Amino acid sequence: MALVGVESDLLGDGLKRVQGEIDSVFDAFLPVPDDTRARLVKAMRYAAIGGGKRVRPLLLVSTAELFGVDRTAALRAGAAVEAIHVYSLIHDDLPCMDDDDLRHGKATVHKTFDEATAVLAGDSLHALAFEILADTGTSSDPFVRSELIATLGTASGMNGMAGGQMMDMVADDEGIEYDLHSITKLQQLKTGALLAASVEMGAILGKIPHEGRAHLRAYSRDIGLAFQIADDLLDVTGDQEKAGKALRKDEEQGKQTFVTLMGVDQARDQASALVEQAVAHLGSYGDEANLLRALARFIVERDR
Amino acid sequence: MALVGVESDLLGDGLKRVQGEIDSVFDAFLPVPDDTRARLVKAMRYAAIGGGKRVRPLLLVSTAELFGVDRTAALRAGAAVEAIHVYSLIHDDLPCMDDDDLRHGKATVHKTFDEATAVLAGDSLHALAFEILADTGTSSDPFVRSELIATLGTASGMNGMAGGQMMDMVADDEGIEYDLHSITKLQQLKTGALLAASVEMGAILGKIPHEGRAHLRAYSRDIGLAFQIADDLLDVTGDQEKAGKALRKDEEQGKQTFVTLMGVDQARDQASALVEQAVAHLGSYGDEANLLRALARFIVERDR
Structure with missing residues (x-):
């Protein structure tokens, strides 16, 4: 199931292309103002x-492409999801949260700027996500805009990402040892919700009705879980330099993860099985879904 | 121009009623879950x-009432604006920001819970605001929902509240002494944007076209500035117990404010003049705008 040849090229090209495009969207939405807000916008740009x-934007754009959605619209929605992801990383890295110095191979925002600027830059990227989605340039259809916002709002708030982070934090603080059921729930909230929202938003842009998204939803549920298992594996077996962030943190903190609960080998098998299952859910699509298939495989094979 | 008799009763009743109603909306949107996210939701409830x-919700509801908007819808939109206001207070009070121990007469969120919970509770209230606005229960018209979200997103992000906070912070850190022009801009962003958004959102719910909102916009610009001048006055002349938060902070920090730049008397005159001007902008409305008139007066006469 390894990524080889054509599929690897497809993915490499896809990621590279979307990376440049998402940078351009952020660049356009974040002009540095000619007043003392400059520090805020510079911090936002530094992080974004x-x-x-850009896994989330690529998921969104690749799903949208299945339904012939205009690429500019999909990229804006992709930038909105990424803005949420980036804001959550900035806040996660704060001294009162995970206290990390390194992110994507460079100093974290509170290290390069300061803590207060990091809090505000995160908050402003959070607001930016919804500003982008509410903009008529993202979709001229107000129903689509509103559905995109509802999806992203739920995925990022207390019943999504932020809720998962709290479950994680409480376990650390109170020394709670979650079982596999609770870890799965935690990760589905913390990581899965935003990955699933990315796919869902691609389908919303494609005006696919709710009931027509079941296969895609099954796909994203599986890759969400596989993504987190791969992250846990990376923390144990990865190369810190390639990862561009601190590793071996779970073990140091004595944290329950998929790997501590299942062991390295079983975790790896489980991640692979989930990816195959995810790919199977795309059975009704032809070659146009090859990028989504390649992405599923990349998720467990990545080294960062 | 003091609030007397009928107008005072109208305002007192209006505030009291909306306070109860907004509490009910938050209560309904924030059920405490039966898992370890409970800490997060408890912190959100504690703050919200x-x-x-509830000046912002009352502004929104009173504006919406001018146009016969269903009260339930207006209260939901009011709760969304208040969720943004509350999240900003939680983050503002953090040790790395203003480091405040007291808010609304009780311990701040990071004091009662902890810093990480305060960051996440703020983030989750931020997301909740957009979840509420994107919900079909707030408006069945997707165009209205999308316009509400665009308005609130802009008012809260880098070109609104968060931008104003950054201008404020940079002045403190770098000892910049803003002139009256810059202070006015700072305050229009930091406080004015969200007050103005409250009025604007009431008109959006009333389906008043953009060009039909000019008088209301002039009204909210004036009360926004008056509000901040009153806040600066309160910091100098107010009673800390009534205010329920730390006062005399501007002076301690050697900060430029409307009061340091204009003096107490001139600041008081200026606030009163702005309120009269705001009330004049409501000239085309009859008694149905009395609550907005009373609110304008309350803004400069409040003791907290």
């Missing part, structure tokens, strides 16, 4: 431009 | 329920 794999 | 004057 030129870093990250 | 039972505190604050």
